[in-house]
Amino acid sequence: MKVLIADDDRDLLELIAFTLSQAGFLAVKAVDGSAALTLFESEGPDLVVLDINMPGASGFKVCETIRAQSAVPIMMLTARNEEEDLVRSLELGADDYLTKPFSPRTLLARIKALLRRAGMENSGPLASGRIKLNVEDHTVQIGAAAAVRLTKLELRLLQMLLVNAGRTVGSDRLLVHIWGHRNSGDRQLLKQLVHRLRQKIEQDPSLPQILQTATGAGYKLVVE
Amino acid sequence: MKVLIADDDRDLLELIAFTLSQAGFLAVKAVDGSAALTLFESEGPDLVVLDINMPGASGFKVCETIRAQSAVPIMMLTARNEEEDLVRSLELGADDYLTKPFSPRTLLARIKALLRRAGMENSGPLASGRIKLNVEDHTVQIGAAAAVRLTKLELRLLQMLLVNAGRTVGSDRLLVHIWGHRNSGDRQLLKQLVHRLRQKIEQDPSLPQILQTATGAGYKLVVE
DNA sequence: CCGGCCTGTAACCGATTTATAACCGGGTCG
DNA sequence: CGACCCGGTTATAAATCGGTTACAGGCCGG
Numbered sequence: 398m399k400v401l402i403a404d405d406d407r408d409l410l411e412l413i414a415f416t417l418s419q420a421g422f423l424a425v426k427a428v429d430g431s432a433a434l435t436l437f438e439s440e441g442p443d444l445v446v447l448d449i450n451m452p453g454a455s456g457f458k459v460c461e462t463i464r465a466q467s468a469v470p471i472m473m474l475t476a477r478n479e480e481e482d483l484v485r486s487l488e489l490g491a492d493d494y495l496t497k498p499f500s501p502r503t504l505l506a507r508i509k510a511l512l513r514r515a516g517m518e519n520s521g522p523l524a525s526g527r528i529k530l531n532v533e534d535h536t537v538q539i540g541a542a543a544a545v546r547l548t549k550l551e552l553r554l555l556q557m558l559l560v561n562a563g564r565t566v567g568s569d570r571l572l573v574h575i576w577g578h579r580n581s582g583d584r585q586l587l588k589q590l591v592h593r594l595r596q597k598i599e600q601d602p603s604l605p606q607i608l609q610t611a612t613g614a615g616y617k618l619v620v621e
Numbered sequence: 622m623k624v625l626i627a628d629d630d631r632d633l634l635e636l637i638a639f640t641l642s643q644a645g646f647l648a649v650k651a652v653d654g655s656a657a658l659t660l661f662e663s664e665g666p667d668l669v670v671l672d673i674n675m676p677g678a679s680g681f682k683v684c685e686t687i688r689a690q691s692a693v694p695i696m697m698l699t700a701r702n703e704e705e706d707l708v709r710s711l712e713l714g715a716d717d718y719l720t721k722p723f724s725p726r727t728l729l730a731r732i733k734a735l736l737r738r739a740g741m742e743n744s745g746p747l748a749s750g751r752i753k754l755n756v757e758d759h760t761v762q763i764g765a766a767a768a769v770r771l772t773k774l775e776l777r778l779l780q781m782l783l784v785n786a787g788r789t790v791g792s793d794r795l796l797v798h799i800w801g802h803r804n805s806g807d808r809q810l811l812k813q814l815v816h817r818l819r820q821k822i823e824q825d826p827s828l829p830q831i832l833q834t835a836t837g838a839g840y841k842l843v844v845e
Numbered sequence: 846c847c848g849g850c851c852t853g854t855a856a857c858c859g860a861t862t863t864a865t866a867a868c869c870g871g872g873t874c875g
Numbered sequence: 876c877g878a879c880c881c882g883g884t885t886a887t888a889a890a891t892c893g894g895t896t897a898c899a900g901g902c903c904g905g
Binding site: 614 | 723724726727730731733734737738740757758759770772773
């Protein structure tokens, strides 16, 4: 599990990196905003920790840029008097925040919670009922049928639904989880993606048994 | 999603309640500490917002009492120069704090983050008497009957009535909660919506047993 | 360079949902 | 009585939603 950390306070940066690596994470360090963006591209981390006050590009700017292209979980770090930027970050799609000073223990707990919520805690096969999703090689197996290959987006959709198997997941949450914060008017994208996924996993795509619609609310996965 | 708000400043209380209800939350208001505790018991909110300075029982006391029996997320409100108070609050188990004055936008962002963090972003079914409202997938179940699907507006109406089950809710409050502010000529909309909802949930829509009219005042839900 | 898949975008359809208006009947009050 | 106000009902128009088909650009491997 790879975590990108960006903070211009070297001491704090090292402390966080140490804490995380002790907990089994692979820490990637950046000392300013532009470095953070470069490293984000090249390393493809599973989670990002951003300080708001940074030279180069502010954490706020970095958050916005990352969110425009990825749905990776983002945690913001903020001093007590940076309320306004914090709120802007949250509205732009940051997932959580921590106010300085904080204890390493707290940081760790929050990061784990964030990963759990994003359904990224275990990279192994994710199964529920008769649906077995193999995240590694992008395949699903339903019942005794042959495994089907999924695209990146289909995988993310099915992953989110499978984590909440049996319960309805709102369209907004799906949009954020799959694409990050693009313009929210993109119901079209979700419509398409659901349609394409149904073609692959439903016996009769016109009468969905597995990926069902909750009209006006979202979609849900029916296992067994 | 039900939120209990406790503040002895009536104006602020109303402002917060209005902000939250516009955002789709159900606001339950308390003007002092003991009222807050009573309402906490009876309403079972998903989140609590507490002012520290209150007559009756202080925010501390309330926070402590609630925490002794529940893990519900708690957000404290504090005046700017009461740093010690907020430290004490956090030690007592509050999850976050906000210093006055704050903007509604900030409050909303923080509350959303808090709910996300607590993994409570989707509240379980909201039930009272024989009525069980499943907010997630827009359905109600009454008694042993089959679940009925509701539209967005019907859901909001029933939600508001269910929170105030047994009590009459004024037409104005319903209008504001469901549509947000509109020109007041819109009694027609409410009339329609009530009618459609009755068709769905009443055994005999012409003799309403559940969604009853309080002539000249509003509507109320009879749950027994 | 070609042909495949993956993704985003648009357009169309039918169904549902929401807004607007008109009509009905009871009750109130001058 | 008759002019209202109120709530219920019916009817109809407008907007939105979800499913579907079609197509274009990007990307990648042959």
